[in-house]
Every structure is written in structure tokens, then in C-alpha cells.
Amino acid sequence: MGLSAAGMASGLDIAGMTQQLVAAERKPKADRIETQQKQVNVSLSAYGQVKSSISSMQSMLEKFGKDEAFNGQKATSDNSDYVAVKATAKAKNGSYTINVEQMAQSHKLMGKELFSGDPEASLGSGEMVIKVGDKSMTLNITEDNDDLSSIVDAINNAEDNPGLTATVINTGEEGGSKIVFSTTETGVENTIEIDTSAMTGQLASLAYSADMPEAERKVDEMQAAQDARIKIDNFTTVTSSNNTFEDVIEGVTLDLKKLTGTSGTDNPETDDVDVKSVKITIESDEKSTKDSLKSFVDSYNSLMGTIDKLTGFDADKDPDDPNRAGALNGDSLTRSVTTQMRNLLNEPIEINGKLYQMSDFGISIQRDGTLELEEDSDKLDDIISENFAVIGQFFAQEDSGFLAKADKLLDSFTDKTDGSLSVKEETLKERQKSLDDDMTELNKRMVAYEDRTYKQFLAMDEAIGQMNNQLSSMMSLMMSFE
Structure with a gap:
């Protein structure tokens, strides 16, 4: 409301006095709400960071599954201008020669x-x-x-x-x-x-x-309409309605680009082609597996680093230092993420009747809960080479593999409907809205309080004016008797 500068009768600063009383009344209540709002906002931001880190790890695990990162096969062609090649995890190691005898044509x-x-x-x-x-x-x-x-x-x-x-x-x-x-x-x-x-x-x-x-x-x-035709190892002839051959060799896709050369057919179009055949080779993609192990360790350590920062406590810092304790220090929900992930990392997985753990593949768990990958590159290469098929099953085995178990565990925290972190976020958002409503209600009450207080001061000013008038009249009357 608009306030006048001073009382007309009393000369008091009614507006200033009113504002001081309102501020004194409002401050402790507003401070309490603002402190709670700040706490909620800090917690909400911290939980958001944890959830984001978990979601990033989930995305990486999902990508690992799609890319067959731990059990991939690598296919190469010695001349991809003629035959390009791709392989899935189903492909078996081996090499083949391919003769492209005919390309598919439309009619x-x-x-x-x-x-x-x-x-x-x-x-x-x-x-x-x-x-x-x-x-x-x-x-x-x-x-x-x-x-x-x-x-x-x-x-x-x-x-x-x-x-x-x-x-x-x-x-x-x-x-x-x-x-x-x-x-x-x-x-x-x-x-x-x-x-x-x-x-x-x-x-x-x-x-x-x-x-x-x-x-x-x-x-x-x-x-003329024409099928593509190839000969594998100069023995088996296979046709396709298009220039792509899928699973003719299990797990392998051949993409024909042009005809390979022939000899003695009196066809200059192919007899003059120097490339008479294309050799394709399928082998275990050990480098991809090694890179995936490194990415997994880095991603996990990044998640643990985020949680450690948010839940940590530094006793060496001054008690008044706001950074002495993390925003989620002592939070049981965040500790649960760490505990359950460590338990999962220590959980053995059975493959072909034998139990395997992370340590069998060069990954060790440190005292601080982080992971460390075998630093000796040659030693790690040997581990991967000796355990290649097992590593793939350990991570990618359907339902019982580490990727499936980890995704299920992490989803229990991040699921939009009933994930514990998502539920916590919703609870905090509701609390945030409730505090905003409390502040709005406080502001309404303070407006009413200001109006009431101002009117009381005006009434007092009017009473003082009447008293001054009466006093003036009495003084005039007394002076008339002299």
C-alpha cells in the first residue's frame, strides 16, 4: 500500500515505523522459509547430479549391449572397393575368398x-x-x-x-x-x-x-532383372536378389560393390580386371573389448567420484566452511547406490559351469570403492586374448550377464515411475512447491499486517492531534484569566 511520509499531527515517520515493524515481523518467518528453500534446492540439485551420472552409465551399458562391445567380431576385406564386410558377435573366426561373378540388377x-x-x-x-x-x-x-x-x-x-x-x-x-x-x-x-x-x-x-x-x-x-552371384572359396555358389548377402557366412554381411576379375572367358569387361578375388577375414575384436573395459572403468569411477563429492565430509576444513560437508552428506539413499553397486561388482557370474569375477578380466576394486584396470597393457592384452569368449558372456549374457544386472539395479534408482531417486526428486519438488506457497501466504499476511499497523499509527496520530487541540484550547483559556 502507499504510505505517507509522516503523521500530520504528531510529526512521526509513520511510514518508516510501519515498514520497520513489518520487516521485524516478516524476517524470522521469511528467513526460516528461505533457509528451507535453499536446503531443498541444494538437495534437489545434488540428487539430479547423482541421477544424471547413473543415467550416463546406463546409456553406456545400453550402448555396450547394442554394439556387442565385449564379444564383438572384427571383419576386414582386403579390397572393400569390391566387397565390403561387417560381422556380428555370431561370426566365427576364419578367412574366405569371394569372387563376385554377377551384380544384382533392376528390370x-x-x-x-x-x-x-x-x-x-x-x-x-x-x-x-x-x-x-x-x-x-x-x-x-x-x-x-x-x-x-x-x-x-x-x-x-x-x-x-x-x-x-x-x-x-x-x-x-x-x-x-x-x-x-x-x-x-x-x-x-x-x-x-x-x-x-x-x-x-x-x-x-x-x-x-x-x-x-x-x-x-x-x-x-x-x-534384364538379375540376381547377384558370388562364389565362396572357389567352391560354393550363392545368389541374392540384391547386392547384400546376409548370414551366408554366419554373422557376416557382404556388400558387393563391383565384379571381380576373370581369366580366359573372352569377356574383356572382367578378364581385364586385376582383382580376381577378395579375401575377407573374421577375427575377435580384442581392441574393442579392451577399449570397452577402459570405458566401463572410467564411467564407474566417474559415478563414484560424483557420489563421493556429494556425500563427503572434510574434517580439516573450518566448521563454518559451507564446503566442509557435501550436499548429501549422511544421505542413506545415495549410500545405497554405492553399496549395491559394490556388491554387484563382487558378485560372481557363472559361465559354462565356472564362476568368474571382474578380477578375472583385469579389473580390481580399490579400497576407496573405485575400479582399476590392469595397467600393464601387454598383460591386459593377454588376459583378454585368453578369456575373450568368457568376457563377452560375463558382460552380455542375457538376463544373467553383468550388463543386464547392472541396468536392472540402476533402473531401480532412475526409473521415472518408481525409481527411488526419481521418487525422492518428486518429494523434494512437492516440498519446494509447498515452501513457495508458504512464502506467498506470508507475503499476503504481511500486506494485511502492514495495512493494519499503518491504520493504527494513523489513529494514534489523529488522537495526538485531538489532544494537541484540546491542550491548545486549555492554554488559551488559562491565559484569558490572567
Whole structure:
């Protein structure tokens, strides 16, 4: 409320006195709320840091699982310009020679007749049935869409398009353009057939099937549909409808780029190619496993470092130093994260009837709870090489592997619905809102208190004014008797 500077009768600073009384009344209550707000905000921030660190570790564990980080296989090609290769954890160590004898091709047709590009030109009407492999669509051409552009658009935009594209080629010849049909996928199973038996006009000339006599065709086959074909170790021949071969060799994907060379076939296209075959090699990706072990140790130590900083207590610091104790010093929930993770690290995992622990793979637990990876690089390489298959199972074994157990444990803290850290955060946020409401209510009460106090001072000022007037009157009366 607006306050006047001073009492008119008393000369007192009513506004100042009111504000001082309000401030004195408000301060202890506001200080208590603000202290609690600060404590809640600090705790909320600290829990957020712990939760963020745990979530980061979970993301890393999830990525490890997807990337098969501890049991990955490495595939290399001695000439990836011809054959590129990838391997999953299912791949077995070995080497193979690959001959690329044939690349997969899409089917392409071109109509022999020239079609006018004039939008007013009518090219025919009726039903055109187009098949690609075992899929088909039926186009109903009427006078509303019988020009060249509309027909091509109708084919390309059809919801049931079986997998082909129609294109207009301007040949430069008098009379217009030609239509080209191309399948979107390769392989002999994706062969085009066009039935125009129910059509009239020029469009009827687009009929095509592999069974049609050559003399009756008015459509040229620009490119035959063709499967890719490779020979493995110069012995086993395998085909694919596209240029990617998956699991022909278990766990291996071959991506063909171009034909390898041949000898004595009188085909200059391949006889003149120097690269006659491509060698691919599959082996254990021990470097990736080593890098993953390092990343795991670093991530875990980072989490422990965050928790130690937030829960720590430094007795050497001055008792008044705000950094003497961490924001979560003495917090049982945060200690629970540390305790349960340490227990999990010490928990053995059974693989093929034998129990293994982290220490078997060069990871040791230090007295301060952090992890240390074998520092001798050669010794660590030997450990990984000797235990490669076991390391992969130890970490990635479904349900019973370390990654699955750790993710389940950490999820009990970070789950959005019932994770203990998430529940704690929600409780603090509710407390935060309650304190904000308390401050709002205090401010309302102080406004009312200020108004009431000011009115009381005004009443006092008015009473003093009346007393002064009465005193003045009495003094005047007394002076009149002299």
C-alpha cells in the first residue's frame, strides 16, 4: 500500500515505523522459509547430479549391449572397393575368398513407340495392369488422365504401386518421348509384366511379358532383372536378389560393390580386371573389448567420484566452511547406490559351469570403492586374448550377464515411475512447491499486517492531534484569566 511520509499531527515517520515493524515481523518467518528453500534446492540439485551420472552409465551399458562391445567380431576385406564386410558377435573366426561373378540388377523396359507430350493429346483409355513379381496394380485411364504426364504421375503415385518407377525420356525424335519402366528393387523375382489387353490407343502398345514372342513386342528390355552371384572359396555358389548377402557366412554381411576379375572367358569387361578375388577375414575384436573395459572403468569411477563429492565430509576444513560437508552428506539413499553397486561388482557370474569375477578380466576394486584396470597393457592384452569368449558372456549374457544386472539395479534408482531417486526428486519438488506457497501466504499476511499497523499509527496520530487541540484550547483559556 502507499504510505505517507509522516503523521500530520504528531510529526512521526509513520511510514518508516510501519515498514520497520513489518520487516521485524516478516524476517524470522521469511528467513526460516528461505533457509528451507535453499536446503531443498541444494538437495534437489545434488540428487539430479547423482541421477544424471547413473543415467550416463546406463546409456553406456545400453550402448555396450547394442554394439556387442565385449564379444564383438572384427571383419576386414582386403579390397572393400569390391566387397565390403561387417560381422556380428555370431561370426566365427576364419578367412574366405569371394569372387563376385554377377551384380544384382533392376528390370528396365522402354516402349518403342513415341508418345506426344502435349497435355491435350489423348494416348488411350482402359485398364492397365502392371505386375512386379507377385505384386500388381490396376490403373484406370480415362479422358481425365490420358495424357503422357498424367499417366506417368498415376503410375508413380499409385498407393498400390508394386515397386516401379515410370520416367519420360525425350529422345529428340519427331513425335515426342518414350516411357521407361524401372523396378525399385533388384533381382529376378522383381520382373515387370504389363497387361494392356483392356486398353485402346497408343497405350495398348506397352504390353510386355517374358513369354511374349519377340516379334510381337513393342517394348524393349533395356536391362534384364538379375540376381547377384558370388562364389565362396572357389567352391560354393550363392545368389541374392540384391547386392547384400546376409548370414551366408554366419554373422557376416557382404556388400558387393563391383565384379571381380576373370581369366580366359573372352569377356574383356572382367578378364581385364586385376582383382580376381577378395579375401575377407573374421577375427575377435580384442581392441574393442579392451577399449570397452577402459570405458566401463572410467564411467564407474566417474559415478563414484560424483557420489563421493556429494556425500563427503572434510574434517580439516573450518566448521563454518559451507564446503566442509557435501550436499548429501549422511544421505542413506545415495549410500545405497554405492553399496549395491559394490556388491554387484563382487558378485560372481557363472559361465559354462565356472564362476568368474571382474578380477578375472583385469579389473580390481580399490579400497576407496573405485575400479582399476590392469595397467600393464601387454598383460591386459593377454588376459583378454585368453578369456575373450568368457568376457563377452560375463558382460552380455542375457538376463544373467553383468550388463543386464547392472541396468536392472540402476533402473531401480532412475526409473521415472518408481525409481527411488526419481521418487525422492518428486518429494523434494512437492516440498519446494509447498515452501513457495508458504512464502506467498506470508507475503499476503504481511500486506494485511502492514495495512493494519499503518491504520493504527494513523489513529494514534489523529488522537495526538485531538489532544494537541484540546491542550491548545486549555492554554488559551488559562491565559484569558490572567
